[in-house]
């Protein structure tokens with residue numbers, strides 16, 4: 001770097017989305033399909049308190065490693081969040097954490113729910129039958145679960161979704 005030159009500014013903002021807006025976003029199909037399913041600490045399958053944050057200042061809405069690291073670090077410090085998940089909406093980039101209401105743990109596992117609506121959508125896109133898609137997804141889920149068990153770090157998974 002040339003002397004006297006400032007390193008590029010990198011400012012990321014994190015704004016909690018709450019109230020009606022959060023309800024609307026979490027209720028939208030592409031958010032609803034991916035939701036907290038199990039507490040890693042007490043194994044409860046709910047209820048969970050979800051926290052949603054809008055990420056601003058990221059250079060693009062594409063997933064970015066630097067932004068992820070910053071956001072994870074901040075949410076860990078601020079809320080003790082152990083698992084943070086990132087989502088991409090049409091124009092926005094979000095982070096989400098969940099807290100187990102029963103034991104207070106934030107080590108909550110998220111999962112995609114293969115609702116009939118999701119299955120129909122996938123079938124339509126791939127030109128396969130719903131039954132074919134279902135059995136293929138079940139295979140895939142088993143493979144992912146095995147991968148998860150094989151991964152020693154126990155770090156939360158993450159998933160990027162685009163519409």
Ligand SMILES: [Zn+2]
Nearest residue numbers: 039042100103
């Ligand atoms: Zn728990």
